Amino acid sequence: MKKLALFLVSFIFFSQISFGYSKTDLSLFYSKLHSQIEIKAKNDKSVTKQYLEKVDIILNKALNKTKNQKNKEVFQELISLNNKTLLKLILDKENNNLNNNQKPNNPSYINSLTSNGYKFLNTNSNLEFVENNITYKITFKRYYEVDLSNYKYFLNNKINNGLIIIYNGNYIITNDYQKRQKYDNLNIYKEFNNFLDLENPYFIENSYYYTYKYSNYIFFENTNYLYKQDLIQNGIDPKTTLLIKDFDKYYFAKKYDKIKLVSTNTIENITNKKEFLYNLADDNKYIIGDYENILKDIKKDTLNLVSQAKTQDEKIKLIYDFVVNKVKYNFDYKNGNKEVFSGVLTYKNNSGVCDGYVKLFLYMLSFAGVNDVEIKRGFAFDSADFPNYGHAWIKIGDYYYDPTFEDTIKTGDEILYYYYKLSKEVMYVDRFDGLSIPNHLKNLSFDKRKELVLKNMYEIYQDNRNYKILNKVKNKIFLGLNYDEKITLNSLINKIGISEVREGSFYYNSMKFDIKSLGFYVLNDENIDFILSNTFLNLDQDVYLLKWYKPDGSFEYRLAYDVIFY
Numbered sequence: 088m089k090k091l092a093l094f095l096v097s098f099i100f101f102s103q104i105s106f107g108y109s110k111t112d113l114s115l116f117y118s119k120l121h122s123q124i125e126i127k128a129k130n131d132k133s134v135t136k137q138y139l140e141k142v143d144i145i146l147n148k149a150l151n152k153t154k155n156q157k158n159k160e161v162f163q164e165l166i167s168l169n170n171k172t173l174l175k176l177i178l179d180k181e182n183n184n185l186n187n188n189q190k191p192n193n194p195s196y197i198n199s200l201t202s203n204g205y206k207f208l209n210t211n212s213n214l215e216f217v218e219n220n221i222t223y224k225i226t227f228k229r230y231y232e233v234d235l236s237n238y239k240y241f242l243n244n245k246i247n248n249g250l251i252i253i254y255n256g257n258y259i260i261t262n263d264y265q266k267r268q269k270y271d272n273l274n275i276y277k278e279f280n281n282f283l284d285l286e287n288p289y290f291i292e293n294s295y296y297y298t299y300k301y302s303n304y305i306f307f308e309n310t311n312y313l314y315k316q317d318l319i320q321n322g323i324d325p326k327t328t329l330l331i332k333d334f335d336k337y338y339f340a341k342k343y344d345k346i347k348l349v350s351t352n353t354i355e356n357i358t359n360k361k362e363f364l365y366n367l368a369d370d371n372k373y374i375i376g377d378y379e380n381i382l383k384d385i386k387k388d389t390l391n392l393v394s395q396a397k398t399q400d401e402k403i404k405l406i407y408d409f410v411v412n413k414v415k416y417n418f419d420y421k422n423g424n425k426e427v428f429s430g431v432l433t434y435k436n437n438s439g440v441c442d443g444y445v446k447l448f449l450y451m452l453s454f455a456g457v458n459d460v461e462i463k464r465g466f467a468f469d470s471a472d473f474p475n476y477g478h479a480w481i482k483i484g485d486y487y488y489d490p491t492f493e494d495t496i497k498t499g500d501e502i503l504y505y506y507y508k509l510s511k512e513v514m515y516v517d518r519f520d521g522l523s524i525p526n527h528l529k530n531l532s533f534d535k536r537k538e539l540v541l542k543n544m545y546e547i548y549q550d551n552r553n554y555k556i557l558n559k560v561k562n563k564i565f566l567g568l569n570y571d572e573k574i575t576l577n578s579l580i581n582k583i584g585i586s587e588v589r590e591g592s593f594y595y596n597s598m599k600f601d602i603k604s605l606g607f608y609v610l611n612d613e614n615i616d617f618i619l620s621n622t623f624l625n626l627d628q629d630v631y632l633l634k635w636y637k638p639d640g641s642f643e644y645r646l647a648y649d650v651i652f653y
Contacts, residue, residue: 196238207251222269230261267314279330288368294351298368301343346371357453366446373429381431389454406451410490441479441491459484465520469540487514505556513554516543541570562619574616585632601653607645
């Protein structure tokens, strides 16, 4: 149960619809959805008309949004409307079939039985029928098969309250049956006093946003065929049970608490309330007590931090730096520490895991007035713990940010910006969205997964060479190596040459150079590939490969940079 476990954003479509709003033309996207409704509705013009009216409402709501916000919200709302309309058509079709089946065309021996006190009930293959616009299902324990060879026995030995139905292709008679009322999938929530939709897991009461916290729940595999008696038999009382909706699935929690999230006043100026509250509701799973004061501190710090920022990019960079410098990665999650998943507690404790990093980043961006922010969740497949643990990062408009990975590579207090403002093509060289792991990754070793990332980097390098994250392949490409080839001393010597240094001097193009100071890496065939795959140095400028002789006559290979001569 994807969303119930992690509140992950995902879609389950009746018609296998899958479009990405950022690269899809809105009119083409809408026309595909519309054509699906027309095909399903066929001659029912009222359904198409209602659908178009609701589309107009969605489009009108988006008029005052920014382009990215508008596209994102329109795509999501159209998808949701499309799925609800398709579900209604499916349920209406089932009910129409039931109604049409109320006109039996039975053989004469069945008519003889119905003329002598037996009742015939026509059902669908699921033993359902419609009565007074309510769908019921017939259930029974004992029955008798009846056909032309034995029907006279039942005429002469009448069974009280005998009901004739068609079961598994045969006529049967039963008198211990029950009628079970079927719930309307679209409107079942109206029966319950407490309801939580995981697509928007929050609600407002008395100027506060609330959500529900629950632990155990009851799940019925097919909630399209859910009957009132199922709930009664499982002790589910609509007056006291929490109904949880996860797209087209329903779950029933008997033990739950209503949790106060935040006052409407605290987030009144936030434009992306849905994403903010969605993740704040997820945070409540890890927090005990009222944490709004911590959230107010986050807001205060944010507003102070960005008070002098003039552009959205300046705000994003200031907040990115704040999160990367403040938070330290906490490996205690492997010991069951759940606080590390909370953005609020990541701020309070100065430590967390990726979910804590990106939630805190989201909250601060929201308080700063940065629009079109979304948390993305999936897997980074070059991580050593893949696929046991997932990963989370941030999307702002058309760009991507990963403060967690940024923190792991910074040198001291220096942020390198490897994972800052990346295009999707660059960010996704080592990751994918969602919980479904592609088959080609499942059995790859850690080394092979890292090699795959290098291959992906090679493929996009020419058009994206200015991104620092691609430094991993820059020097290999410069040396003319393939992604799966190791850098060696010989490959470096053959490309840039080498100079011998004795007593701090060397000759280059017949000229003597005396070295005053330098920075350098000591290279050998064991470490050269790692060093040159993780350095900012450009081998085609301002570096020297030196064979450095020591006073005892031994030598080492140095890759020198920032060289100052006398």
